[in-house]
Amino acid sequence: MTADVMDPSTNPDPSDAGMDQTTGAGKPLAANEILGMRERIDEIDQALIDLWLERSRLSQAVGKTRMASGGTRLVLAREREIVDRFRAALGPDGTQVALLLLRSGRGPL
Numbered sequence: 001m002t003a004d005v006m007d008p009s010t011n012p013d014p015s016d017a018g019m020d021q022t023t024g025a026g027k028p029l030a031a032n033e034i035l036g037m038r039e040r041i042d043e044i045d046q047a048l049i050d051l052w053l054e055r056s057r058l059s060q061a062v063g064k065t066r067m068a069s070g071g072t073r074l075v076l077a078r079e080r081e082i083v084d085r086f087r088a089a090l091g092p093d094g095t096q097v098a099l100l101l102l103r104s105g106r107g108p109l
């Protein structure tokens with residue numbers, strides 16, 4: 001599925017004549033289309049970053065509240081539910097995303 005980035009037939013060098021340097025497109029119309037889609041990609045990335053940071057702050061607050069009440073730092077059953085949800089939605093990469101997300105809130109295990 002994934003094109004080999006080192007293979008010039010599937011991933012030519014954008015410094016080749018006629019290629020747009022910024023987008024890597026071979027034709028100006030495609031370059032414009034790509035720039036439009038990149039605007040939305042940048043918005044989505046910013047929303048993901050904002051949500052990531054908000055989630056991390058909430059997770060830290062939950063941990064502090066629980067420990068101040070004499071409870072545990074972690075609740076592994078809840079973490080398992082979250083990892084399962086991400087894996088069900090995104091496949092094996094979802095597992096990795098969930099583990100990074102959990103670590104960013106409660107710190108390393």
Ligand SMILES: C=C(O[C@@H]1C=C(C(=O)O)C=C[C@H]1O)C(=O)O
Pocket residue numbers: 058059060062063073074075076078079082101102105106
């Ligand atoms: C935030 C919590 O505390 C910890 C962090 C979790 C998370 O980031 O989702 C989940 C379980 C706990 O280990 C929680 O219990 O909800």
